[in-house]
Amino acid sequence: MRIVVQQSPFDLGAEANAFAAGxxxxxxxxxxxxxxxxxxxxxxxxxxxxxxxxxTERALEKIAAEAQARWSLGDVLVIHRYGxxxxxxxxxxxxxxxxxxxxxFEAAEYLMDYLKSRAPFWKKEQGADGESWVAAKDEDExxxxxx
Amino acid sequence: xxxxxxxxxxxxxxxxxxxxxxxxxxTVADLVAELRAREERYALAFSDLSALRVAVDQDLxxxxxxxxxxxxxxxxxxxxxx
Numbered sequence: 001m002r003i004v005v006q007q008s009p010f011d012l013g014a015e016a017n018a019f020a021a022g023x024x025x026x027x028x029x030x031x032x033x034x035x036x037x038x039x040x041x042x043x044x045x046x047x048x049x050x051x052x053x054x055x056t057e058r059a060l061e062k063i064a065a066e067a068q069a070r071w072s073l074g075d076v077l078v079i080h081r082y083g084x085x086x087x088x089x090x091x092x093x094x095x096x097x098x099x100x101x102x103x104x105f106e107a108a109e110y111l112m113d114y115l116k117s118r119a120p121f122w123k124k125e126q127g128a129d130g131e132s133w134v135a136a137k138d139e140d141e142x143x144x145x146x147x
Numbered sequence: 148x149x150x151x152x153x154x155x156x157x158x159x160x161x162x163x164x165x166x167x168x169x170x171x172x173x174t175v176a177d178l179v180a181e182l183r184a185r186e187e188r189y190a191l192a193f194s195d196l197s198a199l200r201v202a203v204d205q206d207l208x209x210x211x212x213x214x215x216x217x218x219x220x221x222x223x224x225x226x227x228x229x
Contacts, residue, residue: 034229050155052221055205080228092229112229118207120221121228122155133156136225 001068001076003060005051007083012093019077019095026074028101030108032094038087044127049082049091052120056080063114067096070110070147071103078111080121113143149178149214153192154223157199160192175201175220176210192222200225 004010012033020029036047064076074097081091094111098104123134152165172178179196182189193199196210202221203212214220 052152052154052202052205052223055202055221058205059207116229117226119228120154120202120223120226122224123227124155133224134227136227141225 001061001064002078003057003064004077004079005053005056005060006079006081009081009089010079010093012090015077015079015093016095019075019097023074023097026097026099028098028104030096030098030101030104032108032112034091034093036085036087036089036091042125042127042129044087044125046084046086046126047091048084048124048126050122050124051080051082055120059119060115063111063118066114067107067110071096071098071107072100073098073103073107076107076111078115080115080119082121110147113140113147116140117144149217150219151178151182152219152221154221156224157192157222161188170214172214174210174214175203175208175212178214178220179210198224 016031038044060078064078067076077095079093085091094108096104096107117136117140125132125134148167148169150165151168153161153163158164170178170181172181179193183193200223201208201210203217204219
């Protein structure tokens with residue numbers, strides 16, 4: 001398991017390659033990356049992500065450990081950024097390695113569902129017409145009930 | 148003494164990221180009642196507890212959680228990671 005919380009950008013390709021390298025027993029690697037999305041109706045200047053140093057790492061480790069307990073996984077990687085980001089920049093990525101694809105896909109979805117509403121990050125959108133905190137969605141909380 | 152941390156709009160409303168509080172509050176809810184009574188900005192930040200989440204020593208918990216032996220309490224809105 002590798003958990004990284006950092007301000008600086010990361011290289012998705014390099015991270016995915018490093019994650020996949022050196023194992024011959026993993027038949028499936030799934031990667032997901034979250035990207036700052038612009039809204040044409042309200043152009044976004046930047047997204048500011050705040051987090052809770054210490055608790056963030058603990059929460060991500062707990063979520064990743066739970067995924068490893070539920071599915072047959074070789075490894076889990078979570079990288080999540082904080083600080084200011086522009087549209088198109090990558091906010092975060094998860095990668096899962098498993099002998100078979102179903103475990104890798106499901107574990108990646110599980111990680112994303114829990115990371116959305118159980119990891120202490122908060123997003124603020126800053127645009128030409130002001131700034132506002134992104135509200136949590138009921139559907140994100142509801143998504144946890146399927147696990 | 149307990150360290151209290153505020154994040155996102157809770158931090159903005161109160162105007163502080165963290166502070167130390169000397170309190171005898173038995174639970175998080177008791178602590179919230181003490182803070183609310185302090186000043187308008189606290190009353191405003193804690194006006195709707197259903198819009199808030201709390202972590203005690205960096206674990207998510209409920210407002211009825213006990214504070215005995217606790218070093219750090221954090222208040223924040225629902226999280227929006229990913």
